[in-house]
Amino acid sequence: GEDVEQSLFLSVREGDSSVINCTYTDSSSTYLYWYKQEPGAGLQLLTYIFSNMDMKQDQRLTVLLNKKDKHLSLRIADTQTGDSAIYFCAEMDSGYALNFGKGTSLLVTP
Amino acid sequence: DSGVTQTPKHLITATGQRVTLRCSPRSGDLSVYWYQQSLDQGLQFLIQYYNGEERAKGNILERFSAQQFPDLHSELNLSSLELGDSALYFCASSGEGLAGGETQYFGPGTRLLVL
Numbered sequence: 001g002e003d004v005e006q007s008l009f010l011s012v013r014e015g016d017s018s019v020i021n022c023t024y025t026d027s028s029s030t031y032l033y034w035y036k037q038e039p040g041a042g043l044q045l046l047t048y049i050f051s052n053m054d055m056k057q058d059q060r061l062t063v064l065l066n067k068k069d070k071h072l073s074l075r076i077a078d079t080q081t082g083d084s085a086i087y088f089c090a091e092m093d094s095g096y097a098l099n100f101g102k103g104t105s106l107l108v109t110p
Numbered sequence: 111d112s113g114v115t116q117t118p119k120h121l122i123t124a125t126g127q128r129v130t131l132r133c134s135p136r137s138g139d140l141s142v143y144w145y146q147q148s149l150d151q152g153l154q155f156l157i158q159y160y161n162g163e164e165r166a167k168g169n170i171l172e173r174f175s176a177q178q179f180p181d182l183h184s185e186l187n188l189s190s191l192e193l194g195d196s197a198l199y200f201c202a203s204s205g206e207g208l209a210g211g212e213t214q215y216f217g218p219g220t221r222l223l224v225l
Contacts, residue, residue, distance in 0.1 A: 042200060042217055043202075045215060098153075098155060100154075
């Protein structure tokens with residue numbers, strides 16, 4: 001399938017904002033998702049955005065979508081140590097499957 | 111807790127063997143998806159079932175097969191196992207899964223180790 005690209009690693013200090021970036025290539029994607037995976041755990045849905053939206057905010061999470069550049073970002077405000085995890089960006093392909101990036105490991109230091 | 115259950119949580123077996131992974135979707139969800147997560151390939155879509163019928167196929171090997179039963183639970187069968195099949199296998203479920211845009215909720219996964 002098409003490639004979804006993410007940076008592999010991000011480190012932030014507790015209390016700062018984290019921004020995780022993602023680029024996708026399938027312009028037909030109608031929905032884009034962010035999932036979180038903690039060590040030894042499954043994938044937890046964080047949020048999603050429909051392709052006709054530019055921004056979606058959900059408590060500490062803000063998703064920005066730039067369709068022209070096929071760029072998606074996830075901003076976590078007031079990042080806490082409990083936010084340390086791997087964050088996956090995913091696009092829904094022209095079928096019904098999710099096409100995932102390799103994941104960004106977020107490390108939050110005190 | 112997503113409401114999707116998977117058993118077993120861990121599975122250790124030998125090359126050449128066959129295993130069955132089981133998934134129960136969230137109550138009311140008709141679609142079940144199987145994904146494989148490995149270090150080298152990342153998360154890859156394997157196959158989708160909707161209300162008992164195969165709906166979409168991804169990078170699923172011929173040695174692997176799946177089915178969805180009338181009670182909507184699904185099983186993923188992996189046969190002639192190879193070392194490279196060691197991975198975390200996730201099941202996800204969603205409501206309609208037809209027109210797209212139906213959010214997929216993931217189970218905790220089954221960790222398979224082939225020795």
